[in-house]
Amino acid sequence: MSIFGISIELHVTFILLLVILLGYGWFTAGFISGLKLVLLFVLLFAVVVSHELVHSGVAMLWGIKVPKITLLPIGGAAHVELPEKPHIELIVAVSGPLFNIVFAFFVLVLLWFAYPGAELFPDADLLKMSDAILSFDGLLRFLLHINIVLAVFNLLPIFPMDGGRVFRAILALFMDYARATAVAANMGQYLSLFMVFAGILLPNLWIILIGALIYMAAGQELRVVRLRHALAGLSLGDAAVRDYEFVHESMSLSDFMENAIKPQLSYYPVVDASGAVVGMFNPELVEGSAGGGSSVGEFMVRDYVTFSSSDIVSDKLLGILDKSFVFVEEGGKIIGYITPEYLSALARFREIRGSAI
Numbered sequence: 001m002s003i004f005g006i007s008i009e010l011h012v013t014f015i016l017l018l019v020i021l022l023g024y025g026w027f028t029a030g031f032i033s034g035l036k037l038v039l040l041f042v043l044l045f046a047v048v049v050s051h052e053l054v055h056s057g058v059a060m061l062w063g064i065k066v067p068k069i070t071l072l073p074i075g076g077a078a079h080v081e082l083p084e085k086p087h088i089e090l091i092v093a094v095s096g097p098l099f100n101i102v103f104a105f106f107v108l109v110l111l112w113f114a115y116p117g118a119e120l121f122p123d124a125d126l127l128k129m130s131d132a133i134l135s136f137d138g139l140l141r142f143l144l145h146i147n148i149v150l151a152v153f154n155l156l157p158i159f160p161m162d163g164g165r166v167f168r169a170i171l172a173l174f175m176d177y178a179r180a181t182a183v184a185a186n187m188g189q190y191l192s193l194f195m196v197f198a199g200i201l202l203p204n205l206w207i208i209l210i211g212a213l214i215y216m217a218a219g220q221e222l223r224v225v226r227l228r229h230a231l232a233g234l235s236l237g238d239a240a241v242r243d244y245e246f247v248h249e250s251m252s253l254s255d256f257m258e259n260a261i262k263p264q265l266s267y268y269p270v271v272d273a274s275g276a277v278v279g280m281f282n283p284e285l286v287e288g289s290a291g292g293g294s295s296v297g298e299f300m301v302r303d304y305v306t307f308s309s310s311d312i313v314s315d316k317l318l319g320i321l322d323k324s325f326v327f328v329e330e331g332g333k334i335i336g337y338i339t340p341e342y343l344s345a346l347a348r349f350r351e352i353r354g355s356a357i
């Protein structure tokens with residue numbers, strides 16, 4: 001099935017869930033009850049798919065590709081290829097629960113007008129609930145209920161659920177994206193374990209299942225930490241980019257653009273009058289409004305650390321991810337540099353090479 005070019009896939013466990021529900025209804029209250037129960041869940045998942053389509057639609061507005069949505073028994077997952085931009089992630093993450101809130105609001109208004117004074121929430125018993133959706137007020141009450149539950153549940157700050165993504169996006173405004181992911185994913189794992197315990201105490205199988213699945217999903221996103229493994233054993237001297245050219249901090253931007261710029265280089269270590277490295281210059285970061293009279297020094301990034309070439313990358317990983325770039329020195333001389341982006345690329349390369357051979 002495909003909507004707006006997004007293919008919607010039913011996970012095999014989702015089909016299994018429907019079969020189990022049919023069986024459960026059938027054996028406890030007859031075949032028709034089984035069918036009603038299936039209908040109840042199809043309705044629930046229609047709302048879940050709408051929620052995912054809203055995420056996807058908003059992501060697509062930003063030009064982000066959404067190849068597919070997978071439906072699992074516990075909900076849906078849109079495969080959004082988000083760039084590491086916190087504000088876009090924030091908007092995309094918030095859009096799904098916002099859809100449910102707006103939906104719930106309209107249903108509530110409809111209920112108020114059509115059935116003033118009526119009970120707002122459906123019966124807690126699944127079979128009674130599935131009976132009730134065949135009437136209009138029962139249907140409205142069910143829709144109100146699931147939209148509120150979906151909004152609240154998805155907004156819990158448990159990464160990688162929507163609320164957790166919002167949390168990560170906010171963290172990412174203050175720290176490196178990879179670190180924000182690690183913090184949010186770690187917290188997501190603790191909270192999901194807490195969910196599993198709560199589910200055991202209640203006891204509620206659904207909460208246990210959801211907690212376990214979130215735990216795993218957070219673990220997947222912790223893949224960032226795999227950088228550490230992909231780069232294991234590598235020294236900073238091995239990893240350093242050695243292809244660069246120094247520029248003088250007093251060099252004017254117009255001189256730089258005319259004489260010093262090399263298309264193959266994106267970073268230029270900046271030296272002061274004494275020849276000491278004082279920062280890093282990235283021509284892409286120069287604002288369009290900057291006049292040619294401005295100097296390279298005005299636009300250089302000073303947020304750096306210097307590590308020794310014999311330091312091990314995985315030991316210094318957090319320190320490297322914390323900074324815009326790292327200079328690598330050997331015997332008191334700068335022999336290269338590393339950026340977090342470059343490390344990721346290097347990790348991918350090493351993973352591909354490792355799996356291909």
Ligand SMILES: [Zn+2]
Pocket residue numbers: 051052055096097154162
């Ligand atoms: Zn969502």
